[in-house]
Amino acid sequence: MWGRRRRETGGDGVGEQRRHIGGAERRARLALRHRLAGAWRAADPEEVAGSLVALHGTDPATVYLAVGARLAEAGRTVPELDRALYGDRTLVRMHGMRHTVFVLPTELAAVVHASTGLPIAAKARAGLVKDVTAGSDGRLTEAWLAEVEASALAALARRGQATVNELTGDEPRLREQFIYGAGRSYESAQTVSSRLMRVLGVEGRVVRGRPLGSWTSTQFRWAVAPPHPELPVAEAQRELLHRWLTACGPASEADLKWWTGWKVTEVRRALGAVGAEAVTLDG
Template identity: 50%
Template sequence: MTPKRPKITDEHRRGRLTVHHRLTPATRAATPEHVADALLALHATDATTVHLSLAARLTTPSVAEAERALYTDRTLVRMLCMRRTMFVVPRALAPVIDASTARTVAARERQSLLKVLAAQLGHDARWLSATERDVLAALEEHGEASAAQLADAVPQLRERIVVAPGKPYEARPRLTSRVLSVLAAEGRIRRGRPLGTWLSSQFRWTIAEPHPELPADQARAELATAYLTAFGPATTEDLRWWTGWTLTDTRKALARTHAVDADLTCGAGHALPAHLDAPTAPEPAAALLPALDPTPMGWRHRDWYLDPAHRPELFDPYGNVGPTLWWNGRIVGGWAQRPDGEIVTHLLTDAGIGHDARQAIATETARLTAFFGDARTRPSFRTPLEQRLTAQDDA
């Protein structure tokens, strides 16, 4: 007789999310490394997202602590990896992510650049290799350099290509960013400190520290286990979407984990044995998470923590989430920072939102305001609710 598959409720999943993703005052972390370990990978497409994701989950939010982990101790590493997206990951996990996802992304980036070089400039792979050697030599000599400084040191980087020819947004950028992006994707160079404050999206570059190379199948199994630890229970499609793997690779990776099959509200899923028992109900808690935060971006199927009716307000047309307001493991609204620095929130539902919830939201709003101080920012990907809240005359 086939064993009956355990059923895992949405409430079970929300309780685990709240605790494991450190969204309550009692579960907040002491260091950025603890947050990154819990969340597996922090979205870093927007430079500010990393800092704001950490601030929401740290007992004492600190830009200095984040910069220590990123640039001094280098315990957190920026990588172009899952879904060709920039993430910040724990250094110990970097070899796993490199072998399981980043190598494939890097190979595609190199082929794309070689195609452009051949078509537009008549350059081949030998020319690109020589240029890359010059870039690495310049970094070895200077230790750290901006893209502009590297372009001064390596004249080949100043050649221009045409992007989106014939379109209204046609551009003619230098080769600098494309070459540096390929080197970074391959783990040969890495982003160092930003040129400005923590709000800056321009970084200095330096030589990357080498790490062990792992077999791809082994690495995918390890990453699948890490994903289920951070985001499970979850579906096959959740893991496939989050990693960017093929369905075949996703299934093979899941088969090499210790996950068991389980029934979720959205369909068949997978859970690690330790996650089958419902967690103790966490304390009621509010959180203000930034655009592209890893929690709302952790699953393909989101109905268990997000009312589908609210999705158009909180996501842009490309699937990027804006700033979200959370209460007890579900999204209940959004927030934005106005040009004068005021943090404004908006509830999309009143269900379950009483006096305690509103007070907790006000407390988190004050905590985030204090973290920002004089800093001002806005997401690169604008969403309908965030844009409305940003207007100074919003009611």
């Protein structure tokens, strides 16, 4: 198990003993760091998200439940999250670890994108180009797709936020269809709009905006992603791992590999970069 670095020596001052973290300490650490203990409840959603690094957001209700369990005034959960996500935009909903949607502090978007999103985005982009061109018998080309994409992004920038239906009104070519998985059991007709917006989301170029309906709705408007710097991958991975160990450690390499979606070699490189300390646990 790995935690943050803390050097401890034996009675003779030589060597380094492995620190032991018992079950009671682990529970106490999580209760405080995850804002679950009464006196440690958070003042706002930004504080919750920052304390947990990121909130799982594939199911919209999950974010509200996670925040409501940690706010000092739980009754303010819905309006406060709406303010942070759609008013102040201090929180952003985006694709991140394991190709999953998370809600996280906007200033962390560059770290998440560089540390976890780049290889996923490259694979998603290649798959989109291949499926569109092959599924249309060459009628829809990569150059055609790039032109439609630029037009759609320009329309989205003009609108601020928009549904896919609104964007297809501005750029009708988004309605074009192609056959996915031709000749296979899962063959289906897909629209360019649905696949393109997902890929742009993974690439960090668009983010999910206000839902269509209540806070439990699974249908969202889209918005142009806030700009963020391009970070070196190793630097971003080091920062993300440091934050996660601080919030959730101690953790095993398997825990870290699962949560980040990284390769084992990337996990170990980041552990070395943050100076992680091996510890022992009960059981």
